[in-house]
Amino acid sequence: MIGPEVVHVVCTEAFAGVERYVSTLARWQDDRGTRVLVLGGDPARMPTELAGTGIDWRPAGTWRQAARQLRGTRPAVVHAHMTAAELAAVLTARAPVVATRHFAERRGSSLPARTVGRYLTRRIAAQIAISAFVADRVEGTSVVAHPGVPVLPPATATRRPVVLIAQRLEPEKRTDLGLRVWAASGLGARGWELHIAGTGSLRPELETMARRLGVGDSVRFLGARTDVDTLLSTAGILFAPRGDEPYGLSVVEAMAHGVPVVAGAGGGHSETVGSVPEAVLVPPDDPTAAGRMLAALADDPARRARYGAALRAAQQERFALDTHAAAVESVYAEVRR
Structure with missing residues (x-):
């Protein structure tokens, strides 16, 4: 079986802004022929969001679960979203790790967490910030890439008060x-x-x-x-x-x-x-x-x-x-x- 080229990792069992971002980007990549694996997100919602695509999805609510899944893959790139996913990727991935910074804060709120954060920062190959506001408030150099959404036709429905x-x-x-x-x-x-x-x-x-x-x-x-x-x-x-x-x-x-x-x-x-x-x-x-x-x-x-x-x-x-x-x-x- 041919493995994924890109693995997105988000160590949650939720479906909010970050998970929606992951599913949207993964679908775009799949549409263009990239083999994509998504680890994590709401076990009920994420598979539904990815239905009808060639994207493989597996549960990974914690960094340990994500790490176990990553050990069996050899992708070209691992794309991590949030600190737990970054940790899983850095510890186990045999590929460059790209991290998207979704929040305007540095890694770690305690001394041990900040120590882990410094370790991750040194080992992440590249970092994407979702806004200049975020890039200015996180550690390390970031490429600012504003998340986009599909272009829609003009609205025809009547707007309500x-x-x-x-x-x-x-x-x-x-x-x-x-x-x-x-x-x-x-x-x-x-x-x-x-x-x-x-x-x-x-x-x-x-x-x-x-x-x-x-x-x-x-x-x-x-x-x-x-x-x-x-x-x-x-x-x-x-x-x-x-x-x-x-x-x-x-x-x-x-x-x-x-x-x-x-x-x-x-x-x-x-x-x-x-x-x-x-x-x-x-x-x-x-x-x-x-x-x-x-x-x-x-x-x-x-x-x-x-x-x-x-x-x-x-x-x-x-x-x-x-x-x-x-x-x-x-x-x-x-x-x-």
Whole structure:
């Protein structure tokens, strides 16, 4: 049996932004004839995402599981995502290791972990950062390659008076700030709704918060969704409240759909949404001002149409999947040389 040319390693049993990135890039590579193996990700979701392709998938929820799988392979490149995957790859892979840095922080939060981090940094052949924001905050030299999404045809569905938040309901994503901005905007009293797609540990707390802020009737918690593209095709605005988001793949997906985006100023948002002159980047530390900016955009349909079109054009030019994947392939070629 012919082995894989590229092995992607992500030592989780989840399917969030990193795992979605891995499945998207792996499918692109498979479409172009590369033999790909993916280790890790949600055992229920990842095989579904890769169905109908030639990609081999195997479970690897820990670095030890990934290491056992890697010992039996001889790929041209191992592409590791997050520290546990990097450790498995460096210890066992008989191939150059490329690491994508998905988070704006150095390896290791304790002294032992930082020691491991220094060991990994010396042994990784090349490093890709998903944004300049990330590259500036991690150790080592990085090639900045903004993750891309497929270019889509123009939207035909009617947009609804809905502000959509699509993200995990965990503290770092700042959905609580999103609720405060929503309450300050007053849009709930003017026929708009806030739809929150995603699941996480904070959902009960956020539901209570919505009622306490007096906007419970205009906020809908949609739970985990596999049809985010459908939600984006009809949403009036996408709201990404976090101001230090490392990148924000859902923002780029919204751009591909031509959805106007309101995003917290800073982080990767400055490189994606902020790449167009019409960008609506709101102060993450001032919910009142952010609410006014959100409401002003919602109240101006012509402005929303222009802004959405500008974002879609920017995605096609700078944040397409082909552009990102070609940059990754260039890194592979360099480490193989």
